[in-house]
Amino acid sequence: MATSSGRGLVSHDTQKRLQRIAVYLTALLISVFTIIPVYVMVVIAIQSPATTFAGGRVNLLPTEPSLRNFLVLLGSTDTVRYFVNSLVVTLGSTVLSTTIAVAAGYGLTRFDFTGKSLAARAVLFSYMFSPIVLAIPLYVVFSTLGLLNSHFALTLALTAISAPFCIWLMWQYFQTVPIALEESAWVRGASRWRTVRDVVLPVARPGYISAAIFAFAVAWNDFTMARVVMSRDEMYTITVGASLFLDRVSIGWGETMAVSLLISIPPFLIALFLQRYLLQGFSVGGLE
């Protein structure tokens, strides 16, 4: 290659430098594209609308931070109740999904049976499945059983969409946990149950923290299932409740961005403190 011997159109050094510039430029462009919407949300949330829209233009350099938008949310909307509903179904489905996944992952890697690849395909098929295509049948069944507008039904529906990936993750995870650890416990006379409690669960911790984070994110992010299962205002989760805010005359962009900021707190904490568990989940495929 001509360039490598320095006889090309551009010298090797120039080529390296250009490449370096291209790399940083790409990084910069994508950072700006990612940061701007988040920045806009935060600024509008912490300024009063009077400051933000002063002079008929949007002012995005915060000069007077204020809690006004949050106080309006607390005073004139059901934001708190919506958050409580979200927390109930999110925690419920996170625990349910993770429990099913840990049990299934352990069983699928420790017991032999025929049809394992069929089971794997069933898990993967449900993992690829469409929430709205599942929501319609679930609505029909819940409505027949009189379960619409209940935390229980929404918890089940959310578990339905998060459990397949959690099972897949734990299945992969338990394959990396050597069975020799358990065997040495059995040899020392521990029962299979004690082995599970004292040996398996502690070793599997990083795996089930990952699974729990994905289950949590699915449920917290959910709009589809809650929209379909809950039709009464007092049962709305925060995403469904807040989605109707902009239709109201009394609520403007200030309050809308304030509620967005509140909804973003759990994801923000996960990104800061638990990201290595999240990245581990991506190494086996990630989730919708």
Added chain:
Amino acid sequence: MSTALKSRLAAAGSALRERDVDGTTLLLAACFVPMLAFFVVVWVIPIVYALGMSLFASPVRNPEFVGLGNYAELLGNGAFWGFLWNSVVYAVATTGLSLVIGLGLALVINQRIRGGDALRTLMIFPYLLPTLVVIFMWKFILDPNIGILNQFLVDAGLIDKPIAFFSTLEFAMPAVVITSVWKFASFAFFILLARLQAIDPDLYERARVEGATTWQAFRDITFPHLRGAILIILLVRGIWMFNKFDIIYLSTRGGPLQQTTTLPIRVYQLAFSEVNFGMATALAGVMFFLLAGVAVVYFRAFAPEKEVA
């Protein structure tokens, strides 16, 4: 009961206890019963029930068996093919753009640039932020009255008057696509970055010693290692985007004039605006079989179950 039978029962019982002295059978049940019960209750029963429903006209109020009538009506209507086309356009555009951005950024961060770790953390946000929040951000940015993009474009003299992106025929789909790409590019990014970091650095060192250019190294080392992941992203992300409901519903409700109505939006409209559960379950059925078809291709081409079984 005869003594012989009693003793035989006792023997069988103790044999069972002996075999299960450490609770293995119980453990087996504890592992599989929750998963099986879960799949039957929230997947198998609802789907079978809904597929059954799709064979009836007005299945809720006064059911009348029509066989495949709903399906015939659905597929015979030209509108269906329009919605299918919208779904394909949306899926291809969002998946393609997310892949390009995700791949670009993964290659950049893999160069160990300054600030790379911070950029990686930053990319977690779009993925984790709830769809509703993402919609609010972009509705504000693209708003015709106060949106900062319109403000910028008007100031720069690129347009004369603000554009209502989400409610204009030619801009609605691009606006929804941009919003979706903002959220989903990180999915491709994280998967590709994981693959890139698993490549043995010695390969690059050897290529450099042999005088390969950056492009040759990419073509002969990087790309072959990423090919599988790229195909899986195209397939799985493509299926998810084809079936995406919330992001389109929250941004345009399928409008203007059904311009962004994809099949998932149509299912929702049929069920909850038009309260026609016969047609809604039939469309859900069609989508179910489409998905099953793609899954068969996926299993044939990649045998993903080999990773565990």
